[in-house]
Amino acid sequence: MNIKEEVITKAKEAKKAAKALANISSVLKNKALLAMADELERSTEEILAANREDMDFGRDNGLPEPLLDRLLLTEERIEGMAQGLREVAQLDDPIGEVLEMKKRPNGLKIGQVRVPLGVIGIIYEARPNVTADAAGLCLKSGNAVLLRGGSNAINSNKAITNVLAKAAYEAGLPEGVVQLVESTDREAVQVMFKLNKYLDVLIPRGGAGLIQAVVNNSTVPVIETGVGNCHTYIDSEADLDMAKDITINAKTQRTGVCNSMETLLVHEDIAEEFLPIIIEELKNKDTLVKGCSRVQKIVDNIEAATEEDWATEYLDYILAIRVVNDLDEALSHIDKYSTKHSEAIITENYTKAQKFLDLVDAAAVYVNASTRFTDGGQFGLGAEIGISTQKLHARGPMGINQLTTNKYIIYGNGQIRE
Incomplete structure (x- = not known):
């Protein structure tokens, strides 16, 4: 399978999974999140072994010390990732929340209800903890997620994604809700930029260069996370x-x-x-x-x-x-x-x-x-998908509510417009 085929195939699977996930109960989603947390901890040695490969590659290629720190996984950090999933499971499910309901003079009852975005594509750099945070937040908010991490963390991301996807599926979620684009070629990102048919939104998480590349080239709507000066x-x-x-x-x-x-x-x-x-x-x-x-x-x-x-x-x-x-x-x-x-x-x-x-x-x-x-966990969001510095849709740490949109629901009793 070539690079384009890999991305499109996984995006199609995510789209199919998102339709099923949108109407799955809170009980089942929480069950899956807790199973994912448990499996992360059970797989600690496997994940750390994969991370050691990435760390060795990073050192050999002169990755700066602060970036090595972002890449590094420890038992404590994996426990933190698992705890983040458990905290997300404890949050109120935003899907189906009625935001308002008003009665019009003609008798129509018009309201808004919170619904998932659909399929969220996330492009990020050497932060393997993002893999778990993104998966947990997306699933809780009823979204399928297509992840594409940086080449520096590819082995860590593969190990984490495999653990999470397996646990989610065995807990009863549809296959394909959590996927990783394994190609580290930049062509994979270019393909994601144009997948409006399958991706509902793209979220870049990383440095200024990555963010601007996504913002300037994507035809898929982008939620822009921010550089922090x-x-x-x-x-x-x-x-x-x-x-x-x-x-x-x-x-x-x-x-x-x-x-x-x-x-x-x-x-x-x-x-x-x-x-x-x-x-x-x-x-x-x-x-x-x-x-x-x-x-x-x-x-x-x-x-x-x-x-x-x-x-x-x-x-x-x-x-x-x-x-x-x-x-x-x-x-x-x-x-x-x-x-x-x-x-x-x-x-x-x-x-x-x-x-x-x-x-x-x-x-x-x-x-x-x-x-x-300024962090989703510190703000009581369980985790975060990133820190948005834009003003449309979301701003600040983005938790489960920021991964939803609204739709109008209207109850009538035979009204017709004159």
Whole structure:
């Protein structure tokens, strides 16, 4: 079977499965999700063996350390994937939820009910945990899913998909609800771009290059997940101990993810006190600091930040720092460079906090907390399909509700239009 045949065949199977899945009971879907979780844990050694192949390939080919961290699976991470499936199973089933029902003057009762999107194609990079998250969320929301992961994680993705598909089928779900495009050739992605007949939506999850390739080339509707050039602003009225802890967490807790902070903005009134402390802490965490000219005057041996740095999602142990005159200058900087993912202010001043919440245009806006919380699991969604930074259909972490659409239902009693 050639590449195009593989993709189309699996898309057809997914379309057939989606029709059956749309009307399957919550009980059966939850049974399948729990079975998938159990089977993941039972298959830990098999999955880890496959992941070791991917890790060895990644190291041999010079994959950067943050990307290796995203690729790595451990017993704990597999347990986390299984727990995510169990949490999704505990969520209320969105399918069939009546969103509203109104009676018109002519007696017609017109309402809206939540229904699945259908077949969801997901194109993603070296994040094998996405395989389990996507499968669980799609199945719970009544959708079949066609996955296409990156070549760096192909062995891990094959192992995980085989485990999940087998468990779902044995639990009673239709065959074909979870499938992986195994070809790592770019032609497979090009085929998916044009499968309007079988795919209802495409969701890219990865770096800016992947996202733009999908957005610019797909004729299938796209839900765009976002690049995370995230900022934290330390106000003049911030608790500096809190500011230090949040800064270190937002930058270094896990660097290769879209909700990690990439630029730190510091009010000039506290810059001389705060910058030496935080930069020393960051260097202790092996973080390269780049700064504006005002930062360089306060702390020695700081590399100059360029215009490009302010616009860069590093996904690495690199942080750009800028001293600003006030909240308005911080807001102006964020407005210019933000990718509208996650932004934070650290302040004890309620008025400033509220102004920040009101004026910052982003999917998630924080007061006195780390941007690392922008995550479906942390938001109580069980897992996420990605973080949407667009404004149509879905925004922020996308859980089961964001994988549905609505249809109108109308009850009549013989009405005809005059």
